[in-house]
Amino acid sequence: MTDTQAYPPISEQLSDVETARAEGRRKMEWAAQHMPICEHVREEFLADQPFEGERIAMAMHVEAKTAILVETLADGGAEVAVTGCNPLSTHDDVSAALDAHDSITSYAKRGVDDEEYYEAIHAVIGHEPTVTVDDGMDLVAMIHEEYPELIEGIVGGAEETTTGVHRLRAMDADGALEYPVFAVNDTPMKRLFDNVHGTGESSLASIAMTTNLSWAGKTVVVAGFGYCGKGVASKVSGQNANVVVTEVEPRRALEAHMEGYEVMPMAEAAAVGDVFLTTTGNRDVIVREHFEQMGDGVLLANAGHFDIEIDLEALADLAVDRYEARDGVDAYELADGRRLNVIAEGRLVNLAAPVSLGHPVEVMDQSFGVQAVCVRELLENSEQYGPGVHDVPDDLDREIAEIKLAADGVAFDSLTETQREYMGSWDHGT
Incomplete structure (x- = not known):
């Protein structure tokens, strides 16, 4: 060794x-x-x-x-x-x-x-x-x-x-x-199960248990509409939240729009969201200009990967005070009295929050x-x-x-030889 x-x-x-x-x-x-x-x-x-x-x-x-x-x-x-x-x-x-x-x-x-x-x-x-x-x-x-x-x-x-x-x-x-x-x-x-159902269910459950707050009636901003973002949007919509999606990829933005979600840039979403959940795997998804637009009491969480999706250095620079509002929740108080609440230090919320189980x-x-x-x-x-x-x-x-x-005791069909031959051929026309 x-x-x-x-x-x-x-x-x-x-x-x-x-x-x-x-x-x-x-x-x-x-x-x-x-x-x-x-x-x-x-x-x-x-x-x-x-x-x-x-x-x-x-x-x-x-x-x-x-x-x-x-x-x-x-x-x-x-x-x-x-x-x-x-x-x-x-x-x-x-x-x-x-x-x-x-x-x-x-x-x-x-x-x-x-x-x-x-x-x-x-x-x-x-x-x-x-x-x-x-x-x-x-x-x-x-x-x-x-x-x-x-x-x-x-x-x-x-x-x-x-x-x-x-x-x-x-x-x-x-x-x-x-x-x-x-x-x-x-x-x-x-991706069809872990990313969609796993991330959707576990991140929302972790936030709810950490904060003891309801999803119903809140405006939830989901950053990213890949498989993880789709799962989060679907699950939180099912808990009677209003969902806003932000995206950088036009086809995914269009997909979110066609599925009935409101789609807008983060610069606009920052002013209307109650909860912000990043799912992109990228950095600097929520930054200083967005913090400046957010309302008092918003929740900020990350379901992507590393703790760089939310720019916590910029948030700390804006804050005049930081304190633990609740186990697993850090409140950043701004000069005008607004409090922006970060869950699990901006790390992967479904695993890093105190009550998270993945x-x-x-x-x-x-x-x-x-x-x-x-x-x-x-x-x-x-x-x-x-x-x-x-x-x-x-x-x-x-x-x-x-x-x-x-x-799970689930039976499913198999292709017949005729069907297999048909699907593998090119010369069967109308």
């Missing part, structure tokens, strides 16, 4: 590690009951041991559902090292429960500062991975920037989220990505099932994938959908 800079696993950082492990295991057992896809895949991995001798490095939101994926990979024969991909999304008890597994080392801890966050990633990389599984691409970036000597030994990786895939594609376009990575975020079983269990079962079979694919067919970003093979995505349908 390389030098891990002596950053300790979570078990060495907790005062009552046994109690934490027991509580973490309890959470994991509840999640596992509702994750039939991962259970199905785990049984296959236990029997086949496809990862024997492999070392898997992971940077993920370490909570109960993620833990099932981590253990699924470890039970398939891998040595797994894992840390968080957000300073506020780790559940320490779950991290401790993972660290008790003979084949897992967990460095994830909630509430770390920037230095500790990156020290933990260094520690994970110190296990000299042969496969990476990432959420946001920090792990892949650090390997390329600081550990290029390890790249030759890495078979490939899988990336979970929209922001990470955007970063990877930019890296690939620059010719800087030196091993294959599956864009798990872009496959249908991820996406629903059933949704993440699908996403993590795709992650697991992608790792298997990389190791079984590594010769087929050169450096760069790769789409998930469609048969793998279908495999996960079929497992889910079978688990």
